Amino acid sequence: MRRLLFCFLITLLCFPVLAAEAKRPKVGLVLSGGAARGLAHIGVLKALEEQGVRVDAIAGTSMGAVIGGLYASGYSVEELQTLATTLDWQQALSDAPPRKDVPFRRKQDDRDFLVKQKLSFRDDGSLGLPLGVIQGQNLALLLESKLAHTADTRDFDKLPIPFRAVATDIASGEKVVFRRGHLPQVIRASMSIPAVFAPVELDGRLLVDGGMTDNIPLDVARDMGVDLAIVVDIGTPLRDRKQLATVVDVLNQSITLMTRRNSEEQLASLQRDDILIQPQLAAFGVTDFGRAQDMIDAGYRATQLLGPRLAALRQPEGDASLAVARSPRQRTPVITAIRIENDSKVSDDVIRYYIRQPIGEPLLLDRLQTDMGTLYGLDYFDRVQYRVVHKGDDNTLVINARGKRGGTDYLRLGLNLSDDLRGDSAFNLGASYRVNGINRLGAEWLTRAQIGDQQELYSEFYQPLDVGSRYFIAPYLDFGSQNIEATLDNDPIAEYRLERYGFGLNVGRQISTYGEVRLGVGKAWGKADVRIGDQNAPSVSFNEGFYELKYSYDTFDNVYFPHSGEDISLTLRKYDKSLDSDQQYRQWLLNLDKALSSGPDTFVLGGRYGRTLDDSEVVTSSFVMGGARELSGFRQDSVSGQNISLVRMVYYRRLTPRAYLPLDFPLYIGGSLERGRAWNNDNEFDSGYINAASVFLGLETPLGPLNLSYGANSAHEHAVYLNLGHTF
Numbered sequence: 231m232r233r234l235l236f237c238f239l240i241t242l243l244c245f246p247v248l249a250a251e252a253k254r255p256k257v258g259l260v261l262s263g264g265a266a267r268g269l270a271h272i273g274v275l276k277a278l279e280e281q282g283v284r285v286d287a288i289a290g291t292s293m294g295a296v297i298g299g300l301y302a303s304g305y306s307v308e309e310l311q312t313l314a315t316t317l318d319w320q321q322a323l324s325d326a327p328p329r330k331d332v333p334f335r336r337k338q339d340d341r342d343f344l345v346k347q348k349l350s351f352r353d354d355g356s357l358g359l360p361l362g363v364i365q366g367q368n369l370a371l372l373l374e375s376k377l378a379h380t381a382d383t384r385d386f387d388k389l390p391i392p393f394r395a396v397a398t399d400i401a402s403g404e405k406v407v408f409r410r411g412h413l414p415q416v417i418r419a420s421m422s423i424p425a426v427f428a429p430v431e432l433d434g435r436l437l438v439d440g441g442m443t444d445n446i447p448l449d450v451a452r453d454m455g456v457d458l459a460i461v462v463d464i465g466t467p468l469r470d471r472k473q474l475a476t477v478v479d480v481l482n483q484s485i486t487l488m489t490r491r492n493s494e495e496q497l498a499s500l501q502r503d504d505i506l507i508q509p510q511l512a513a514f515g516v517t518d519f520g521r522a523q524d525m526i527d528a529g530y531r532a533t534q535l536l537g538p539r540l541a542a543l544r545q546p547e548g549d550a551s552l553a554v555a556r557s558p559r560q561r562t563p564v565i566t567a568i569r570i571e572n573d574s575k576v577s578d579d580v581i582r583y584y585i586r587q588p589i590g591e592p593l594l595l596d597r598l599q600t601d602m603g604t605l606y607g608l609d610y611f612d613r614v615q616y617r618v619v620h621k622g623d624d625n626t627l628v629i630n631a632r633g634k635r636g637g638t639d640y641l642r643l644g645l646n647l648s649d650d651l652r653g654d655s656a657f658n659l660g661a662s663y664r665v666n667g668i669n670r671l672g673a674e675w676l677t678r679a680q681i682g683d684q685q686e687l688y689s690e691f692y693q694p695l696d697v698g699s700r701y702f703i704a705p706y707l708d709f710g711s712q713n714i715e716a717t718l719d720n721d722p723i724a725e726y727r728l729e730r731y732g733f734g735l736n737v738g739r740q741i742s743t744y745g746e747v748r749l750g751v752g753k754a755w756g757k758a759d760v761r762i763g764d765q766n767a768p769s770v771s772f773n774e775g776f777y778e779l780k781y782s783y784d785t786f787d788n789v790y791f792p793h794s795g796e797d798i799s800l801t802l803r804k805y806d807k808s809l810d811s812d813q814q815y816r817q818w819l820l821n822l823d824k825a826l827s828s829g830p831d832t833f834v835l836g837g838r839y840g841r842t843l844d845d846s847e848v849v850t851s852s853f854v855m856g857g858a859r860e861l862s863g864f865r866q867d868s869v870s871g872q873n874i875s876l877v878r879m880v881y882y883r884r885l886t887p888r889a890y891l892p893l894d895f896p897l898y899i900g901g902s903l904e905r906g907r908a909w910n911n912d913n914e915f916d917s918g919y920i921n922a923a924s925v926f927l928g929l930e931t932p933l934g935p936l937n938l939s940y941g942a943n944s945a946h947e948h949a950v951y952l953n954l955g956h957t958f
Contacts, residue, residue, distance in 0.1 A: 258456030261294030265516035268293025273529025282544035319519035327603025352637035373414035382620035396440030445489035574633030575667030658682035775809020815844035862924035862941020871908030
């Protein structure tokens with residue numbers, strides 16, 4: 231009897247609470263698309279939580295799908311805000327991995343004056359064009375890293391908050407609503423702005439941004455069974471003709487036109503109990519990721535203004551499933567196996583070599599991100615992604631490497647020009663062609679050609695000896711032609727045209743992604759004829775045979791305008807009569823540069839030092855320098871000597887703000903101070919120390935850096951330089 235009475239009293243006490251829960255409407259949150267403006271959704275979520283509003287379902291498009299998917303999977307508002315304000319958006323919205331992660335051989339591709347953009351060709355010789363400016367490599371990796379804990383949740387109703395994402399089938403124009411699937415891939419598809427991001431192939435469909443068909447997916451939220459919807463509209467009003475002044479303005483307008491009509495249709499279906507939130511975002515564009523906090527604040531303020539209406543939805547109790555999902559331990563599965571999915575030219579073993587995730591340990595996301603960057607930097611893949619597959623107690627890390635559909639053979643071009651303002655100029659026009667993936671170990675054939683003041687034809691076959699390309703063998707053929715000045719008592723008496731033909735063989739080892747050591751043997755022969763000066767001066771013919779040891783180390787974050795890192799190379803060469811060399815002598819050359827930055831200001835400190843240690847023919851054993859930031863004021867490569875020294879300090883400052891799409895063309899202004907010397911061993915020529923300085927404007931374009939420089943020196947020389955694709 232007492233037990234029945236106790237149960238009756240408990241029921242009476244709990245009945246009001248149960249009745250209130252039963253009466254509480256099911257709330258759906260609708261998050262619209264709008265690229266960077268979508269970061270305002272975070273402020274909306276923050277205000278809703280402060281008002282005690284519990285969201286029961288989320289439907290999102292594009293950036294709304296990104297924010298909504300992360301929140302639905304368990305991320306707190308604080309985590310989302312930290313991510314939005316600290317993320318390197320420029321890196322996330324590009325395909326190139328951080329340069330420190332790129333394999334060393336790919337770093338060396340940028341060392342010539344060739345431009346950074348390359349044309350790709352398929353195996354049949356046809357030109358390969360991408361489906362989007364951005365393939366989405368880094369964005370996909372970011373989503374995978376943040377959503378690894380959802381890998382076994384294929385039904386989005388089983389997330390802590392049920393979720394839907396909207397995409398568009400670009401082939402049929404149909405709206406595609408995702409309630410199941412691999413969450414990072416679904417979100418990536420939802421935000422694939424046509425032509426900007428490459429479409430996502432999924433279940434036989436080619437998917438692009440959901441904003442094309444349903445930018446405010448209110449109808450999707452209603453299909454989830456919600457009683458009322460909180461709709462966040464971050465749409466952009468159309469700009470008039472006078473406001474369309476830049477390519478960014480046109481991009482913004484295009485996105486607005488793409489979404490305007492379907493957005494108005496959805497807003498027209500709002501019901502009396504629905505709540506519409508429209509943050510004041512007129513001052514923000516779709517690429518303003520650098521103003522994340524301001525947009526978050528705008529979303530927060532707009533939601534706070536609706537406090538009286540939201541008060542009726544207040545639900546102070548927390549959600550236990552969300553609390554569990556927000557535990558960091560839920561996001562670090564222990565990896566029990568690794569599987570490779572690969573359709574590229576290189577073998578599975580090559581890909582597996584670069585994955586350093588230990589078996590039996592929690593997923594090391596930072597290390598995996600680095601490994602993905604190194605793999606993508608091999609230039610064999612359209613994308614390299616990963617996912618974690620859960621089955622019982624097993625967690626399999628799956629690496630999916632999709633081979634480049636646009637081809638893996640690359641053509642690059644370059645140009646540099648200098649003029650001494652007195653009618654004497656020099657130019658070089660060059661090209662390189664690289665054939666990748668000749669065999670499953672990743673062999674390459676590189677051919678480089680250059681015409682102009684300094685001619686070159688170089689062809690190298692690079693054959694890795696193991697799956698990680700740690701050891702390699704590289705035979706090569708080489709032809710070069712350049713001008714060398716002969717000087718007596720510091721006065722030029724003739725200018726020789728030196729031609730050299732040769733071949734050789736290198737064996738070497740790569741040192742992580744930062745360096746390389748090569749040991750080689752080479753043969754060369756050629757002649758030097760008088761080009762300018764006494765035509766009766768003797769020509770020089772020669773045979774050379776040499777041993778060579780070369781060490782290279784490169785940690786620059788940017789090869790054109792570095793802000794951090796070092797670049798070091800040391801070459802030791804011994805010409806030996808045992809290799810049928812006419813002369814026996816030794817040479818060494820050291821190049822060193824180190825970049826130091828503070829905010830927009832950068833200093834690069836470094837120089838060159840080369841020595842010829844024994845008696846030899848001056849014309850054939852001379853080093854060359856001269857040109858912008860190499861004793862500025864002299865023409866390119868117009869200073870020569872058996873021994874050279876150069877120290878320099880280069881300063882530059884970025885003048886333009888940072889952009890976050892592939893439309894970032896930074897403009898720099900800078901200058902240099904230099905001091906150098908060239909001399910021969912026989913003491914007939916010694917330039918003495920020459921002081922030099924330069925000023926320059928540099929623009930980093932899609933083709934590479936464009937530099938306009940003026941230099942002068944204490945030898946009363948001055949020159950103007952125009953360089954495309956070469957800085958240091």
